[in-house]
Amino acid sequence: MPIRKLLLAAALAAAVVSGSAGAQALSKPGEFYFDADAQTTKPVIAIRETGDAAMERLAKIIERKAHAPTEAAQLAHLAMEGGRVELGRQLYGRALREIDSGSTYWRAIMWNYAWDLYHLGAHEEAFKYWATLHGARNVSAAWMPPTYAVALWSLGRKDEAVEWYAAAVRSEPDLWRDSSRYAELLPAWRDSDRATLAQVRQAWAENPPRWP
Incomplete structure (x- = not known):
């Protein structure tokens, strides 16, 4: 199946992230910040291929697999980097719905989605996701x-x-x-x-x- 159709199939399987972010509150900073929290700041990589080959393989996996949060997140990132912004948003939405907030992958997906939004100029929305990470754990x-x-x-x-x-x-x-x-x-x-x-x-x- 052509990559265009595979990406469309993946998009149709996802729901749009709803709502716009209002002014997000954040608590005052603490005194020190030493925790590495490396599991949050890592890229989400389900497969090692890159470029169109990665997008096509990821789209096939997502089309066939009901639960594929890391594959959806990796494809979302590639889609947003390639200018397919709405598809990226939909895929990130699917990934976050399919994973528990206690998972290390949930934190990494939130982190990466925030940066992708930030680089689109959606600064308020990006900050909402970072602030959610801030409130999710005592770290x-x-x-x-x-x-x-x-x-x-x-x-x-x-x-x-x-x-x-x-x-x-x-x-x-x-x-x-x-x-x-x-x-x-x-x-x-x-x-x-x-x-x-x-x-x-x-x-x-x-x-x-x-x-x-």
Whole structure:
């Protein structure tokens, strides 16, 4: 079956993620964020193929398999990267419906979906998913301060962004006090993401908030 039809079949099997995100509240940052939480920040990879071959194989799996959250999430990411935004949203919706929120894959899917939305310019919606992750577990993950700093800055919530950046500096001052190690610390981020974080760092350096 051609890839176009396979992708359409996958889309028809999924429901659209409903509702738009309103202004999402987030608690004040804590003092320190040391937890690696590596299972959240990993890419969702069900198969090792890439490009069109991966999309076609994933679409076949999803068409035949009633429960395929990781395959749906991987295909969703590829679809959104390729400009098939609505299909990507539908597939992410299917993946999240098919997996329990206690699963490590649920967290990884939420994390990856948020970044895909962020890179589309859907910053408010992306932040909703990151904030959901924040509230889902009692963990002080190292990814939270820089990620929330970038997300909040992009939403125009600059004071909050600086507060979260300050949490990164409190936790690992040698890593975050300047921007020289961003490429090493954030290898999966785009240059534009790191540039936004550098703007937050500059604002923090000019007026670092006091703790607590």
